[in-house]
Amino acid sequence: MTTSWAELMSEIENCSACPLRAGCQRVVPGEGSPTADIMFIGEGPGADEDRLGRPFVGRAGELLTKMIHAIGMERAEVYICNTVKCRPPGNRVPTPEEMAACRPFLRAQVALVRPRIIVLLGATAGRDVLGDGFRVTRDRGKWVEKKGVWIMPTYHPSALLRDETLKRPAWEDFKQVRVKARELLGG
Numbered sequence: 001m002t003t004s005w006a007e008l009m010s011e012i013e014n015c016s017a018c019p020l021r022a023g024c025q026r027v028v029p030g031e032g033s034p035t036a037d038i039m040f041i042g043e044g045p046g047a048d049e050d051r052l053g054r055p056f057v058g059r060a061g062e063l064l065t066k067m068i069h070a071i072g073m074e075r076a077e078v079y080i081c082n083t084v085k086c087r088p089p090g091n092r093v094p095t096p097e098e099m100a101a102c103r104p105f106l107r108a109q110v111a112l113v114r115p116r117i118i119v120l121l122g123a124t125a126g127r128d129v130l131g132d133g134f135r136v137t138r139d140r141g142k143w144v145e146k147k148g149v150w151i152m153p154t155y156h157p158s159a160l161l162r163d164e165t166l167k168r169p170a171w172e173d174f175k176q177v178r179v180k181a182r183e184l185l186g187g
Contacts, residue, residue, distance in 0.1 A: 017101035020086035026053035030081025039079045039115035043124035050087035055080045060157035071178040079113045083128040099128045116184050122156025141173045
């Protein structure tokens with residue numbers, strides 16, 4: 001198991017466990033506070049993320065940053081990453097094999113950050129963390145507790161950009177995250 005951020009970043013950078021690394025410009029491990037109480041997990045890097053090597057920097061990232069701010073936090077206070085660290089071609093959904101190849105990295109990130117709350121952004125992150133039976137339309141907004149970590153699945157910000165009717169339920173989910181954070185962390 002990875003024991004340090006430096007070791008983990010090196011492992012991610014040098015990974016060849018699936019074909020995604022060969023087709024991307026840059027790996028996108030994640031960013032934010034290495035001791036964040038709240039971790040956000042999305043699907044995978046898009047074109048902007050692949051170019052810059054940073055998660056959630058495109059339109060969906062701008063919306064996520066606004067949503068984080070709306071619950072009284074700054075982006076630098078949380079940790080943001082994706083289920084896969086390399087961009088799938090054409091922004092397609094990562095395959096189960098690609099997610100499985102990256103899962104040790106995601107688990108290492110969770111182990112290093114040790115968040116109290118994880119917010120799963122979209123169906124792909126939900127299935128990767130909660131299992132194949134996860135359905136975002138059915139399961140979003142419902143807390144799951146695993147190993148002392150509270151997990152809230154919600155819609156991916158890109159879905160909110162495609163369908164504005166999802167913004168209200170996503171905002172309700174984020175308000176629940178704010179309440180849970182206050183309950184667990186005080187403030």
